[in-house]
Amino acid sequence: MELDLTPCGALDVHCVVNGPIRTNTYIAASGGEAIIVDPAWEGEKLVRVMAEQLPGVRLAAIVCTHGHADHVGGVAGVRRAAGDDVPFLISEADAAIIPEAIRSMRETWGFDHEMPPAPDRLLNEGDVVAFGDVALQVMATPGHTPGGIVLFAPASTGPVAFVGDTLFPGGHGRTDLEGGSEKEIIRSLGKIGSLLPPETLCLIGHNDPTTAKQEVETNLFMRRGLRRYAKEHGAATAG
Template identity: 45%
Template sequence: MAFWNRGAMALDDVPAIAAGKLEVRQFVVGAISTNVYGVVSEGAAMVVDPAGEGDRIAKALADVRVELVVATHGHADHVGGCQALVDVTGAKFAMAEADVDLARHARRNHAFGIQYDADAPEPDRILAAGDEVSVGAARFRVLAAPGHTPGGIVFLGEGDAEGIAFVGDTIFAGSAGRTDLPGGNASELMATLARLGQEVPPKTHVLCGHGDDTTMAWELEHNPFLRR
């Protein structure tokens, strides 16, 4: 399985990152290059969508305390490394209720004939729209984002995390998530995208589950699924 540690992301227009109070580290994992993110604040870390090789992600974050692991949705290419990461670090695991069963049987529901490390563990916390998760001084508000899967969620940064959002496979640079995979619903996805276009501030850096990061402003101008 491929593993790239890309280190800290250059997001210098995010105030807390520019001030050295927040760090976002990126890892690329697996056969279809899933982006895994480590959010570091005050010596603690939250890991978003550990797709696989949780033990290697843990080693790459050995200089901080990994306190929380979160999933934007339950597909295997986003939760395959959760169990190993939780086992190594003792972190808590959180995701939305509607995707728990999908994640619980992630390997059975995988696509493209790819083998993944493990199914996701049972969550220690169930997340719903309006909830908040935090690590150090960084806070994230949970936004419901069904469509790619029933329990898809977005983590919108607030406080020291203002200016970034983790969107999983709901939005891609210039595109949007597939709906022909387990749990997909095209009409729900379009409704989600319309709402996120209003809820996510234009200057926000959108950190996607695959491919390049982007900004909501660029997507609203150019993405055919989001263009106003």
């Protein structure tokens, strides 16, 4: 795929560390509208936080980077607090894994997340999620889950990518869970490193953010993926 790198719109992002395994839930605002990315838990609380931090801003959508319970567990609560007209968006491939992901987390770790409502829109690579003055471009990045996605915005305030659990600083998300693939996540890391501008702020599903440049230079998994991506696409790569 090709990303549109033309800067457009200001983006204001707030992070709320949320849920039993400290998921980063992001509230991204632009032009009087906002989306909540990966509401992990306590959806009603997330809506209250948004109202306090962004008074008068309308919630336009709930968007999840993948279907694991710690990234969708707050969707139902957000809908109760914000209204059933707020659409829930997730990749087409991951919509089907949500029930099993919630059951697995309950049985394995004892965390019981609420089942979200059925998605209102199924996302695929190349789709756009627009709100306010910005448009998030959808990149398919399987590996942590079959339908993991990255949401990229070339905002005028600086490029931003919501990367979920595909990329971690110096590493990547787990691939030993249902539907995970080490081969696919390495390919996805190469795609991220090849397509995102170096200055892109990568907002991670857990722990601190990083940049595309930092990961290209220091993340050995990404450098491996870059070589694979270059081989498959006939492009130059770093390292």
